[in-house]
Amino acid sequence: MLCENCNKKPATVHLTKILNEKKAEHHLCEQCATQQEGVYFDTSYSINNFLTGLLDSIQDSPIKIDYIQTTKCDKCGMNYGKFKQLARLGCSQCYNAFQEKLGPLVKRIQGNEIHVGKIPRKAGGAILTKKEIKSLKVRLDEAIRKEDFEHAVLLRDEIRELESKLGD
Amino acid sequence: MTAMTKWINEVGPQNDIIISSRIRLARNIRDYPFPIALIKSKSKEIIKEVSDSVISGCEILKNEFLLQEMEFLNPLDRQVLMEKHLISPNLISNADKAAVMMNGDESISIMINEEDHIRIQCLLPGLQLDEAWSMADKVDDLLEERISYAFDEQLGYLTSCLTNVGTGIRASVMVHLPALTMTGYINRILQAANQIGLAVRGIYGEGTEFAGNVFQISNQLTLGRSELDIIGNLKDVSRQIIQKERDARATLIENSKLQLEDKVCRSYGILANARILTSQEAMKLLSDVRLGIDMGIINGIKCKNLNQIMIMTQPAFLQKLANKALSTNERDTRRASLVREKLGSE
Numbered sequence: 001m002l003c004e005n006c007n008k009k010p011a012t013v014h015l016t017k018i019l020n021e022k023k024a025e026h027h028l029c030e031q032c033a034t035q036q037e038g039v040y041f042d043t044s045y046s047i048n049n050f051l052t053g054l055l056d057s058i059q060d061s062p063i064k065i066d067y068i069q070t071t072k073c074d075k076c077g078m079n080y081g082k083f084k085q086l087a088r089l090g091c092s093q094c095y096n097a098f099q100e101k102l103g104p105l106v107k108r109i110q111g112n113e114i115h116v117g118k119i120p121r122k123a124g125g126a127i128l129t130k131k132e133i134k135s136l137k138v139r140l141d142e143a144i145r146k147e148d149f150e151h152a153v154l155l156r157d158e159i160r161e162l163e164s165k166l167g168d
Numbered sequence: 169m170t171a172m173t174k175w176i177n178e179v180g181p182q183n184d185i186i187i188s189s190r191i192r193l194a195r196n197i198r199d200y201p202f203p204i205a206l207i208k209s210k211s212k213e214i215i216k217e218v219s220d221s222v223i224s225g226c227e228i229l230k231n232e233f234l235l236q237e238m239e240f241l242n243p244l245d246r247q248v249l250m251e252k253h254l255i256s257p258n259l260i261s262n263a264d265k266a267a268v269m270m271n272g273d274e275s276i277s278i279m280i281n282e283e284d285h286i287r288i289q290c291l292l293p294g295l296q297l298d299e300a301w302s303m304a305d306k307v308d309d310l311l312e313e314r315i316s317y318a319f320d321e322q323l324g325y326l327t328s329c330l331t332n333v334g335t336g337i338r339a340s341v342m343v344h345l346p347a348l349t350m351t352g353y354i355n356r357i358l359q360a361a362n363q364i365g366l367a368v369r370g371i372y373g374e375g376t377e378f379a380g381n382v383f384q385i386s387n388q389l390t391l392g393r394s395e396l397d398i399i400g401n402l403k404d405v406s407r408q409i410i411q412k413e414r415d416a417r418a419t420l421i422e423n424s425k426l427q428l429e430d431k432v433c434r435s436y437g438i439l440a441n442a443r444i445l446t447s448q449e450a451m452k453l454l455s456d457v458r459l460g461i462d463m464g465i466i467n468g469i470k471c472k473n474l475n476q477i478m479i480m481t482q483p484a485f486l487q488k489l490a491n492k493a494l495s496t497n498e499r500d501t502r503r504a505s506l507v508r509e510k511l512g513s514e
Binding site: 075076077078086087088089090091092095102105106109110111112113114115116117118119120121122123127 | 196198200201202204205283305308309312316317318319320321322323324325326328329330331333334335337389390391392393394395397
């Protein structure tokens with residue numbers, strides 16, 4: 001259906017007016033509709049508002065006012081209120097600072113929470129090393145519990161070596 | 169001026185329907201605030217760090233890449249780069265902090281301090297998503313030799329906007345779908361694309377209209393799927409769309425050959441003779457003529473490559489050619505004469 005006013009654009013606004021018990025229907029495009037007397041609707045739609053609008057509707061952790069004002073990223077100074085307004089994070093540290101709220105939001109936007117795909121060699125290497133250290137520490141605890149000190153010393157050296165590699 | 173831009177001048181696979189393929193990767197450098205929270209002096213450090221790692225990383229690339237800081241580029245030249253799809257509007261609005269590095273044939277552009285510190289873009293003619301990915305992947309590896317990326321074990325590559333987090337990849341194709349539009353099937357195709365997680369936009373990105381039946385189709389989600397999955401999905405959909413457009417073209421020839429020829433030839437007649445052409449009218453008529461050339465209805469035109477005309481008739485490009493600022497009316501006149509010249513008979 002085309003807009004009855006300009007006859008050019010598709011009619012996307014369907015208006016029912018009841019005046020003095022007389023009903024009239026109008027089918028207009030958005031542009032013509034905004035020019036109609038007595039019609040107000042918000043056209044200031046933006047993707048930013050939309051994304052961060054989701055924050056308020058996330059059910060599992062209701063927003064407290066002091067969260068908005070006091071939760072702040074130490075690194076770049078971005079606070080939660082500003083993030084909501086800009087829909088952009090200020091630095092990689094913000095992901096930690098707003099973790100509580102971002103987790104569910106990421107899930108909503110992306111439908112996923114875990115990265116699959118390319119891992120950078122450098123940063124990725126450190127991640128793998130950290131994982132290895134973690135599992136070695138578990139084995140070390142086990143060795144100590146079993147009083148297998150010979151093995152424990154070997155594990156301890158291995159952990160130290162990996163940790164010094166991480167520190168480089 | 170378009171002479172060196174690969175996607176505009178060269179022909180790629182399935183070029184009659186797929187105009188170009190693009191891969192964009194979003195990356196950030198660890199320990200620097202994202203561009204939105206960046207002060208100018210820091211932004212210069214980032215430009216230096218990125219350009220150093222491109223130039224010193226590889227002997228071959230040393231002379232290939234040219235660094236251009238946005239603040240030293242005049243507004244018209246910025247606009248021309250945008251019209252050639254080499255930089256984004258966002259890079260221009262960040263002009264005081266941003267830069268771009270491009271290679272000789274402009275198939276690779278590295279935007280610095282756009283929404284993220286680094287946006288690697290590879291743009292090729294026709295359906296060449298795998299090739300574009302392989303180029304982007306290599307550039308990414310090269311940068312990573314010197315740069316430490318902001319990367320999280322769980323969330324992947326960290327980006328300023330949550331819509332890019334994970335792989336940071338945006339794969340897209342620019343497609344010309346006149347027959348699907350004429351036959352009215354286009355809406356169903358667009359709906360279907362949306363349902364499987366693809367976004368459809370006009371060619372100049374968000375909020376632009378579908379000028380000249382040209383659509384940009386891209387992945388929406390970036391987290392939880394590998395790059396190859398994302399590209400594979402878009403490739404499959406592109407192949408299906410190509411088939412549907414071909415079917416629609418065949419249907420048009422079968423059922424309304426004369427009407428189609430009439431439409432195409434009328435549009436050609438206007439383009440070949442008009443003295444005043446608005447950008448919108450030019451895009452619309454060029455779409456018909458492109459279809460006419462692809463279907464063999466129009467023959468013997470000087471310029472076979474309508475991509476060139478499509479880009480050269482954009483506002484900034486016309487002004488660049490004229491070497492001066494032009495009013496809208498002047499542009500419409502110049503556009504008409506450029507099109508007449510390009511579309512003249514051999």
